[in-house]
Amino acid sequence: MTKKKKLSKGQTRRVRDNHSARLKREVADTIDDSQLGPQQDGLVISRFGQHADIEDSEQHIHRCNLRRTLGSLVTGDKVAWRPGIASAQGISGVVEAVHPRSTVLTRPDFYDGVKPVAANIDQIVLVSSVLPELSCHVIDRYLVAAEDVDMPPMIVLNKVDLLSSSERQQAEQLLQRYVAIGYQVLYVSCDTGEGLIELKQALKDRTSIFVGQSGVGKSSLVNAVMPEVAALTGAVSDNSGLGQHTTTTARLYHFPSGGSLIDSPGIREFSLWHLAPERVAWCFREFRDYLGGCRFRDCKHGTDPGCLLQQASTEGHIHEDRLASYHRIMAAMADKPTRHHPNSL
Incomplete structure (x- = not known):
């Protein structure tokens, strides 16, 4: 008897996707037009596979199916939807339909290209922490991603109560490079309450999204600025130092005083492999005045003679660590095996 050939990872994934698409068609047809009321506008609070929680004009939440013809749908999308005359199996x-987006936060997917994460966002709150570690290179990667989608970022250093006086001084010195180029930096502690008033004020009347590595305390910050949410929190793994993923899907919450917040799943790495080298350089905002002025058009901004970025770094106009971070990103992008490899940048 011939042994059945094992499917490759790609084949297995295509089978799974085809099955998911078939389920989507079946689910979308469980409520027909005769069971639906008039169309109205709504807001996507969260997306769950082939369903979405939609908020109506009175802030009531409705679990809805998605039409087969619908494109991508993410938290923060403004949509046209029709309520069911009667609920069917919880739907x-x-x-x-999805209304045009003013902004969209995207992240590259190793198999499907660039995918949207959330829409109609006013600012990105980049949460870092003294645990697992304070890494300016990770901050730089997130800032590049934020600049690429043209969303103003704000840096929040969480868990500052764990720092000694000398460590606090060192952290502030490290983050001063971002203040110097116009980024807002807040120092916050959920335990002592430091910085929470300033953070709430920065979130007021805006739609913001929290991003950051696992374990930096994003969900704890949501709890602190919005106690009624009672979002899940989790501990940092004692073995790896990496945080546990305590939020499984992006969800939008409203502030009673105005504004909204999207709490997103933990992202340990924000990949940048989909960006062209010129775009990466442009996303370092302090580089922009010098780009295009180097002696050679294809300048790599390393040891090339006549490089304006190197000259600006030597003269103190560009922080040397920021330039080093740029080169680290570029080196990782050059070493990536393929766009689809799971270990790509």
Whole structure:
């Protein structure tokens, strides 16, 4: 008897996707037009596979199916939907269309290219922490991602109560490079309450999204600025130092005083392999005045003669660690095996 050939990872994934698409078609047809009320506008609070939680004009939440013709749908999308006359198996409506987005936060997917994460965001709150570690290179990667999608970022250093006086001084010195080029930096502690008033004020009347590595305390910050949410929190793994993923899907919350917040799943690495080298350089905002002025058009901004970035770094106009971080990103991008490799940058 011939042994059945084992499917490759790609084949297995395509089978799974085809099955998911078939389920989507079946689910979308569980409520027909005769069971639906008039169309109205709504807001996507969260997306769960082939369903989405939609908020109506009175801030009531409805679990809805998605039309087969619908494109991508993410938290923060403004949509046209129709409520069901009667709830069927917990589904109380159907999303029929997505309104144009003012902004969209994307992240590259190793198999499907660039995918949206959340929409109609006013600012990105980049949460870092003294645990697992304070890494300016990780901050730089997130800042590049934020600049690429043209969303103003704000840096929040969490868990500052764990720092000694000398460590606090060192952290502030490290982060001063970002203040110097116009980024807002807040120092916050959920335990002592330091910086929470300033953070709440920065979030007021805006739609913000928290991003950052696992374990930096994003969900704890959500709890601190919005106690009624009672978002899940988790401990940092004692073995790896990496945080546990305590938020499984992006979800939007409203502030009673105005504004909204999207709590997103933990992202240990924000990949940048989809960006062109010129775009990466442009996303370092302090580089922009010098780009295009180097002696050679294809300047790599390393040891090339006549490099304006190197000259600006030597003269103190560009922080040497920021330039080193740029080169570290570029080196990792050059070493990536393929766009689809799971270990790509």
